[in-house]
Every structure is written in C-alpha cells, then in structure tokens.
Amino acid sequence: MSTAATATLDRYESPSVATGRMGMWWVLASEIVIFGGAVVCYLLYRWHHPEWAESAVHTNELIGVINTVVLLTSSLTIVLAHDAAHHGDAARAKRLMGFTILLGLAFLCFKAYEYSHEVAAGFTPVKNLFWSFYYFLTGLHALHIVAGLIAIATVMRGVGRRENMQRVEYVGIYWHFVDVVWIFLFPLLYLAPKF
Amino acid sequence: MNRGTYIKIYFVLLAMVGVSVLLGLAGHTRIAVAGIFATALFKASLVLGYYMHLKAEKNWVKWMLGSGVACLVILFVGLVPDIVYVYGRIAGN
Amino acid sequence: MLQWLPENIASYGAQYDAVFANIYYIVGAWFLAAELFLFFCIFAFGRRKGRKAGYLPGHSWKAMSWVLIPAVVILGFDLAIDHQQVPMWRAIKEKQPPADQTVTVKGKQFVWDITHPGADGKLGTEDDKQTMNQLYVPVDKVIHLNLEAEDVIHSFFIPNLRFKQDVVPGRSIKGWFKAVKTGQYKISCAELCGVGHGNMGGWIHVLSEQDYQKWLRGEEITTSRLDKDSL
C-alpha cells in the first residue's frame, strides 16, 4: 500500500484533495441538488398553499426533536471515530462507529414508530399533498440513512483489520451530510410549517 | 481540530435545537420562522465547517458545493412566477 | 422557405410574418457566410506537397479578435432580433385589446368543447351555444378565449391565425385574436395528449356578421361548408 502511494506521488501532478475524499465531495454535490430539488418543490408548493399549515400541526414534534438529537449525537460519534482512526486507535474507532450504527438504527425505529402512528391516524401519503411531501422527503432521507449504515458497517469491518483507515473520514462526511439534510428537514416539516 | 472542539460543537448544536424548538413555541410570527431557519443554517454551517472539516478544505470544494446551492436558488427564483404566483390559475387549485 | 407558411388571416398577421422574414434573412445571411467560408477553407486548403500549414495558435488578443469581433457582431444582431420581436409577443400574449366577444375552449381527451356566448354576447347564460370541435366567430371582431383543460395538457393551435397556447388543467389562460378573412380554417392539438392526439382537431369558421347572426339563430349558412364530421 505504502509503496504504491509513494509511486503515485511521483507519478502525477500533486493531487488537489485526497482522492477518496474528493470522490465523496462529488457524491455530495450530486446529492445536494437531488435533495435540494425536492426541497425547492416543497417550498414552492408550501408558499402557494397556506392551508398546509392545518396538516402540518399533526406532525409529531416530540419525535422530531428526539430524532434530531439522535442524529446530532451520531454525528459526534462518527467524527470522534474519525479522530480515533486518525490517531491510529482502531479499537476505539470501531467502537465509536458501532455507536453510530446503533444511533442510526434508533433513528429508524423512531421514524417507523412515527410513520405507523401517522398512518393509523389516517395521515397516509395520499391524504393530501403535504403528507405526500412529508413521506417523500423523510422517506428519501431514511433511505440515505440506510445506505449510510451499510457504508459505515462495511468500513467498520475494514477498520477491524486495520485496513483503509482513511475511509472512516469519507464515510463520516457522508453521514454528516445526511445529518445536515435532517437539520433542514426538521424545521421544514415539523416546526415552521405550522405558521 | 481535537476531541474537545468536537464535543463543544456538539453542545452548541444541542443548544441550537433547544432554541429552535423554543422559537417554534414562542409565537406564530415571521420573526420566529426566520429565527428557526437561521438556527438551522447555523447548525448546518457548524456541521459542515467543523465535523466535515470544510473549513480546512481546499477553496474549490467550497465553490463547487456552493454552485450546487446556487443552481437550486436559480431554479427556485425561476419557478416562483409560475408555481407560486400562478399565471391564469383557477382559484381553488 | 417562407412560402410554406399558410395564409395568414390574423389582424397582426402582416407584422407577424414580417418578424418571421426578418429573422430569416438576417440569420440566413450569417449562415451563408459561415458555410461559404467553411467550404472555401475545405477546398482551398487541402494538403499539397511542399506547403506547410500556418502556425496560428490565436493566443494574442489581436489574433483572437478575428473570432471575438464577429461573435460580438452576432450578439448585436441577436439582440436586435430579440428587440424587434418582443413587441409582437407582448401584443399577442400580454396586451389584449378589449373583447368584442369571449369564447371558452376546453380541451379534453380528445375533443375541444367550445362554449360560444349566445345572442346576448355573454358567457354563462342560458343561450350559450355549445359545440364540439367547431369554433364560430364573426370576422373583424376581437375574440377573447378562455383556454382550459379537463384532463391532460393539450395545445390549441390555429395555423392560419398564428395562434397557439397550451391548455393546462387547473388554469384558465387568456388568449385573443381577430380574424380578418372569412372561411374555414384548421384547428389542431399541438401537444401530445394520448392515444387520440392524432385525431384531435377541428375547424374555425370565420363568418361574416350576417352569417354569424344566422348561425346564432340556428339557420343554414350557405356560404360556409359546415362539415361537422371532419376533424
């Protein structure tokens, strides 16, 4: 690994950003416009339909807050895992990534609880356009959580064998992005729409 | 950046969650909505800057992510006349 | 090419076709110049023994001006084109002259439902006349259209009036025209609207004032070929 790395250093013009991290930034650029496009649609419709406020009071704000805290905490654990990996402490990195996965699963459980109660109360995706957007945006976000959990688990296996420790950072960047999306979805769907 | 910073940022983030919830309870005003989104932007910038280390990243990465957001702004502005203030829309739709 | 345009019976027809011709000649001249230059180069600068190509990388501003100046001139022509065509657009889509009569056109799969005002000249009254695919208008009158759709997007297209507007469900879009010549002209649907799109059309009957009154009373009109079955 190290010989290939030095050979690469001599072989090419000096790289601008570490290759793996740069690839992750490109992924995020693509994701920003996907999520952003969905949010732009939601905002435009929301602006046109003041009556959505009546639907929005039925979202479960308490679970929204809990899930925000859960995701922020998982962001902390993954960035600490990156810190540990950076200092070569594989065991600690692995433990912290395990916490992150647990927190991600907790998020999904809360989400599932929330969905089931909403559906039971009659707020299905076809109830009205607000609920369509609610399920669309949170569902897309939940899919990214699942993808992130799989990615973290994959990297965690490598870390256990002390391989590809730099990937902790890349998967972390992705996980933080999912967190950032939620930071915006939380006020968009739970707090502000009640006005 | 070290562990201490990360944990400090974490508590600031939690505090911000509290602030936005309080703003949500405070009253149904434009200022409250603006405050909620301002805290969201602040939270996002903390995560981006410190957890994703964008502060220490090369400038072109910031420009690149920023131009993605710029595209969305263009899209939003271009669509407002048609989707929000609708030309010829029948009332009730 | 321009002789392919069908006869123009709109009050703004002459100006409209003039805009068309204007763009056509300006753009055509540039197009010919560019193609002639291209073909000249292709035939004049073939490979010959003993002749080496010039080394013109075009790095200096002076060299680049050979490209930039024509490009800026093109921009000038483009802006001039846009400047002279925008008033036409505003006249058709934005500044509507006061209506002599208003007609509602509703597109649905795959017919045009057309509601004419009756003798009282008002829509939404008892004597409104409903037709399918047949639009009757008096000549030399400003007709306003409420363009609506029931199911999917259609597009109300009258080639001879240079009139086209998509009809969108959930919207009532205003349009206007004034026909200056009597006769029957085609209406088509210009937006794919499903399996029957190719059959969706109709006729606009531009009638003289007397004929129009006759039609309102439900009498036979001899000057008009009322072919109700054709598209």
Next chain:
Amino acid sequence: MYHMQTGHAVGFWRKYVFSTDHKVIGLQYMITGLFMAILGGFLAYAFRMQLAYPNEAVPLFGQVGPDVYNAMVTMHGTIMLFWVAQPILVSGFGNYLVPLQLGAEDMCFPRLNMLSYWTFLVSTVLLVASFFVPGGAMGGGWTGYPPLNARMDYTGVDWGGTLWILALALEFAAALMSGINVLSTTLNMRTKGMTLFRMPLFVWMQNAANLIFMFSVGPLIAGALMLLADRTLQTGFFIPAQGGDPLLWQHLFWFFGHPEVYVLLLPALGILTEVIPTFARKPIFGYRMIVYSVVAAGVLSFIVWAHHQFVSGINPQLAVAFSLTTIMISVPFAVIIFSFLATLWRASIEYKVAMLFALGMLAEFLIGGVTGIHLASTSTDIYLHDTYFVVAHFHYTMFPVTFFGMFAGIYYWFPKMFGRKMNEGLGWIHFLVTFVAFNVIFIPLFAFGLAGHQRRIYDPSLWENLVPYQHLHVIATAATIVLLLGQIPFVFNFFWSMKKGRKAERNPWKSNTLEWDTPSPPGHGNFEAAPVVYRWPYEYSAPDREEDYRPQWLAPEAKP
C-alpha cells in the same frame, strides 16, 4: 492480456466482461450504445413508414396504430438521447480517452466505474423490457409530461411508463458515477507536466459536460420519484385537482433537459477539437478562448431552460427574460464555431474519413444553430412550437452531434482501440450516404413545420391542411431508409477492420496527445513508462521544426 503493474494474466471474464479497465468499460458503453442505436433507428424506420404510407402494414414490423406510434416516437427519443448519445459520447469516449489523454494508468475509482457500466446495463435491460410488458412501452412523449403520464388511464400505458422512469433514474445514476470518475481523475491523475491548461480540449469538454450534468440532473431525479409516486401510489404532486401543478414537472424537466443538450454537445465538440487540428495539421485557434467559452456556456445553460415552454402557460414576462438569455448563449458557441473555422484557415487538410465527419458535423450543426433563433424568439416560437420545425431543428443539432461526432471519433480512435485502421474507401461511402440522406430527411421537415404540421400525429392523411404535402413524408421516409442502409458499410467496416484492417502503428495520424504514446491497443495500465508532458497539445506545423507535429511527451531538443 498482461497486467503491467501486477504482472499476472487476467482471464476472459475479468478482461472483457467484469473489467475495471477504463478502456474496456469505455468500449462496453460504446458497443451497448451502438446496439441501442440500431433499435432507435429501427423505430425511426417504422414510424416514418407509417407517416409516409399511413395505415399500411410496415414491412418487418406490421401495423402501426396510434398507441404503437406514440410508444415508438417516445422510445425513439428516449433511446437516442439517453441510451445512444449519452453513453457513447459522454461515458464511452470519456472513459476510454480521458485517462489516456491525461497520462493516467486508469480512472481513480475503477470499481465505481465498473458499477457505473453495470448499472447502465440494468437500465438498458429495463428499458428494452418495457416494450414487452402489457400495455406496451411508454407512450407519453420522451418529456414525460404530467398529468398525461401521472395516471395510467390517460395513456393506457401500464408498466411501460413505470419502467421508463426507473430505467431513466438508473441511467442517471450510472452517468453520475461515470462523471464523478472523470472529474476526480482529471483533478488528481494528471501525469507530470500536465497542467490544467496543457490538457487537450477534449478533456476540458468532458469535464464541463459532466459538471453540467451533475448540477442539472438532481431536481429531475427528485421530480422523477414524485412522478413515480403519482403513477403508482396515486399521489397528486402533478395533478391540479389534488393541489399539484403540471408546470412544475416541465420546469424540472427542462432545467435538466436544456443543459443536457450541452452535456451531449460538448463531448462531440471535444472530439472535433482533437480531430480537426490533427488533420488540418494546424494548432487549434484560441485554446484559452474556447475553454472560457465552454465555462460561459456552462453557466448560461442553467438560465435558459424555459424557452422550451414559451406557450405552455408560463408567465409571458418570464418568457421574454428567457428569450434574452437564450439569445445570449449563442455567443459562446459562435466563438467556438468561429475558432474551428479559424483553425481551418491556411490549414493543410488531409481528407481522412474522421475529418470528413468532423467537417460534416460543423456544416450541419450550423443549420441547427441558426434555425434555433426562430425558436428562441418568443413570438415566432408561438407558431413553430411543437411543429415539425422543432423536430427538424433539434435533429439538426442532435444528429450531427451524436452521429457525425461519434463517427469522427470512432474513425479517428479506432486504430488506438483495436490496433488496426478502418478502410477509408468504405468510410467515404458511409460518409457521403449519411451526409446526403440526413439532409434529405430533415430539410422537408422544416417545410412541414412552416406549413403548420403539428408533432406526434400518427396519420397525417387525416389532416386536410397537410394532405398536399404528403409527398414530402415519402421523400423523408425514403431518405431514412437510405440513411439506415448507409450504415451497413460502417458496421461491416467496423467488424472487418477489427480483424483484417491494416495494422496501425502507435501514432498513425501523427498526432500530439498522450493516447498516441501508447501501444495500439494499449495494455492494462496504458503506458509502458510514465509519460512526462512538456507543452500544450496542439503544436502542429511549428515553424521551428521540420516535422509538422510535436507531441506533448517529446522532450525539448537541446539548444545547439
């Protein structure tokens, strides 16, 4: 094949099928694209026959009803843009050439690259499968406008439309993965001496295309998921009765759809920037000017989209603004085209087939460009919108870009790809037939558009105002058949030359860029030794050198 770095032989499956080698993946993309082109061409043949001889059974196809006709034009458009132009020009040539021209061993994420191709192949299978599901293939237009496509009842198409959306989403994902590779490779894997402004323009154009794609496609992916929900779950994102707005889809679609034109155009112009200087034996004129024009065009491409919607019910004042931006975007392309013309001035042109196609693309693309002015100006667009004039216009842009550009690239890089040259005589025949037949098809369509022939009607004989021009449909259809038959020499030439063509040396065209510093075809890992770059890539006919080219990798001669 022998792996140069690890030094072990690779088996057949790893070498040709599950390969991570950028060259194999590039060829896989190209060949899949060429097969889809045959399908797209066959659809064109079938519906053009229906237009020329309405309601007669089409030989080799059968009866064409209105539903089949709608499905065929929809799939023709979808296939030609997203399964032919995009995979061949962007992913195919991009994958094959970008690492070679940068002097890299491979892409920087080879496994992501393989995933990209296999995702694309799955999308291809889904799309082809949609022809065979009950209800037939998507028949709601390649733009997929709702509400027509938001409910199955409106078109009668059942699973076809749903598969169409899924296939498109996967194709976009594949293109994004391939784009991430191209962008990252360009930034991090340039060989020593390859500064940004020494990169061949082809690499610049590929990167610009991938960036434009990446930033424009996102909202449409979100929109496609919403449309999918409308179709399958009966939500109302685009249904007015449920509070949705059909125009939102149009905006999302064209916010992507117009930049997509440049996503396809730029790689083709990139091919021209390599082919024309090589055969004109002359440096490209105004290298930096072209780069900046591409950047300007890329930025402008995000603020022109609504010119596709002038009569679709958008705000009329918005239309005026978009007309102005649309007119402005012609300037950077005028600069690029004029730079090509200036490159030909005082050149020493070799009339090779690759050059013929490149020049042909220039000549044809000009027609596509100038006819666009009538459509960009709001008032004339009222009449021309959704008529055959538009059809002729965009075929005059997209056909030369896709096919002339692609053929120029294939004839030019064939020796590198397969180590043998293609036959020039057959190539000439191929070019002449394609060039003439193409014009004979589409010039009548301009006339049709001016006569008021609306698009997508399956039987023009039902329309009294169009019947007098029926002979033009016959001419266009005959030319379509000639055009399709004219591809036979190419197909034959392609496969025959692969086995029996004249052997090609490393640098058969005496060209300057790095891909010609490799064996033909290059092995895994591309270069025998890491190349070093000393100059820009267009040093042709330099006055201080006997030979009329000076490759990028050639060390400067010691001063006497």
